[in-house]
Amino acid sequence: MLKVKDLQKKFGNLRALDGVSIEVEADSVVGLIGPNGSGKSTLFNVVSGFYEKDGGEVYFKGERIDGLTPDAIAKKGLCRTFQIAKAPERLTVLENMLLAAEGQVAENPISALFARRRIARVERKNLEKAMDLLEILKLTELMNEYAGDLSGGQKKLLSLGRVFMRNPDMILLDEPTAGVNPTLTTQLIKVIRELQKKEHKSVLIIEHSMKVISSICDKVFVLNYGQVIAEGTPEEIQKNDKVLEAYLGGV
Amino acid sequence: MEIVQIIINSLIRASELSLLALGLTMVFDILKFANFAHTDYALLGAFLAYSFSQALGLPLIVSVMIAAGLTGLFGIGIDKVLYKRLRTIGVQPVSLMIVSMGVEIALRNILRLIWSSETKTYPIAVVKPLEILGARITMLQLEIITVGFLSMVAFHILLHKTTFGKALRAISDNRALASACAIDSEKMIRWMWFIASAYGVIGGTMIAMEHVLYPRLGFNILIPVFCAAILGGIGNPYGAVLGALILAFAENVVLALDLKWLLNLGGLFHFESIQINTGYKPAVSFLILILVLLFKPTGLLRKE
């Protein structure tokens, strides 16, 4: 599904990504872990087109996507969330969900003027879908609140909700459970898992919690100093000496 | 126009612009907003200097010094009343920029209210210009270049030898780190406003001395000053000087240029001498600004 080959990214003298190669198979959940500053978020930013790479290749569904703009990559069906959840302040929770919906009409002034019927029809369909998702995410009560007034955890949930509205083939999740309470975290993992089972989405997920990783990931990559230092199933990774060293060395 | 004359005129213009661009680039870098009222602060100082020398009969140089100091305090005062509050409640820099636009409008018209829109000239004796290699330069212009150069040297020393300068550079590099190192950034910001405004006054007064003083002058030089600061690279004081130099040369060269050669395509046509209408002089900086923003918005010199 996603294939990253020898990716390079430098910030001045710092090699944030130093030849990273990873592969995410279709229909799988893959974890990405590593100490702070190991290059996880940079990898996301380069893959999703927000940063320009300094070398290497990225393939998505067999197509080369490095060098494309973020919106073009998202349109191809590769969607991401942000580490610090973004939430347009003066759009309500429901508007946020609608904003992300796939297959919208009238995203230009001409059809906004002349395709009112179609807009109403599509909006209605999207609203129903949004309400279902909000229920799962336990945000129904907040549907008419401004997203700017939500707590950090709620914003995280909302960003997941948006990605599900968008319905891409593959999702990059940047610390989806950070700041979310434990009960909800369990719920979230279940949602991601179910969604993956039902709709066969691929997921690449940055996480700090090993518990989350071992409960949903089929495979894990470990980054340190911009390089992949280990890969394998969550069980293998937990026993890997190099990984332990990277984490303890970081402390 | 002779080459030597172009060089001299450009140096004069560059001295004036760079003093103004310095302050603008500092504020832009540290507080992250474009201060649209910057050149109006300078004009406030220029008017004060005019009044001191006229009403109190002080020597011009003393008047300018006092005016620069007072305007520096004015800069701090405005920051205290307006920008500091907005900074602390964490509004976006864009709002600060819009507020500064309000300050620009209000201040420019306060100047007009107090000193009226009539043009004013400083009490400077008219002396026969000197001749250097066939080019003319007045004593005043010579002084402008000297003062401009000395002010730059002073700024360089300020930036590298004083605690303020070091702290300022630290804040510019990394604000979080600077505050972790117990640098009192609010105090530094006050000093920065003082220096930015005072330097602006020197630059603004020089422009007004060389031509005439009127309230709209501040707005008229706003874009050239922005242009110099952005061309040099925001946050780099040396860039501001370089930007001012390039812009000054461009303004003088473009207008002196004879487009005959270009239009005749090396002999294909036979146009008479064609020069760009002097009415377009202000447009030179506008166009350079737009081109820089389009093709190299980071400017020529990076932040150190």
Place this chain on the structure above:
Amino acid sequence: MTIVNFLIYFLIMVGIYALLAMSLNLQVGYAGLINFGQVVFFCIGAYTSSLLATKTGLPLLFCFLLAMIVSGFFGYVMSIPTKSLKSDYWAIATLAAAEVFRLVALNEGWLTGGPFGVMSIPQPLRFLFSMENYPLFYLFLVTLCVIIVFFALALITDSPFGRDLKAIREEEDLCLSLGKNTRKLKLEAMVVGGMVGGLAGALFAHYVTFISPENFWPIETFLLWAMIIVGGRGNHAGAILGAALIQIFNVSTRFIGEYVSLGSDSMASLRMVIIGFLIIIFVSYRPEGIIKEKKKVYDPRNIR
């Protein structure tokens, strides 16, 4: 001038400025594009339509349409650098671009009449009305335009397109991550804004029948900013309210000016000082303006 005639003149001006303010509000209040050169649309619209009418004798309806098209096209041109520029840089660039246009109008006398401007601009359907009744008809025409534009913009902003614009205003990266072509969306907002601004320009030119570069100083842009800041950004009613309030303020100070022994120059400065303060106070203490942006509330019972 009788009071009725004056009232009609005043209302026509409110209408024209309401159009300009709605156009600016679409860019600033919805898409978050800090346009400091809004007057350029006014200028281009006015010159395009009046030059076409006086030089080619084209039917006025086409002059109006072409004014909107040319102005909309310039909106497109202005939107090009939004991709690479931070909002304050873009704001400065728009200010400069508007000044370039004013300079062109001032210097290209063969086309624009230079400082003398364009005179005897024909008025639409003038022959149908008597001298006294014509302003009334024009008021009707302007009001019609305001109503049409108001509803058209309301439809545009109350649609997925409008939602996208608001999202761009607050979190552009998020929009990109959701596959929105933000550049195209901004472009479309600028084109629509440009067309409405151009319409206002044409309406103005054919009403006053004489335009010159004097009508298009940057201060017009800042008046429009005062209108949307006071009235409220992010809703079209706020823009109209702001236009009306600022115009009432302008006119009333003009009346007061007749009874106060301040010169007209001082009175004009005082007026602008207050406008400046209004901008500062509103942005600092009531950034949402008088009419707050409306929250779109859905009733859960209606969804299923």
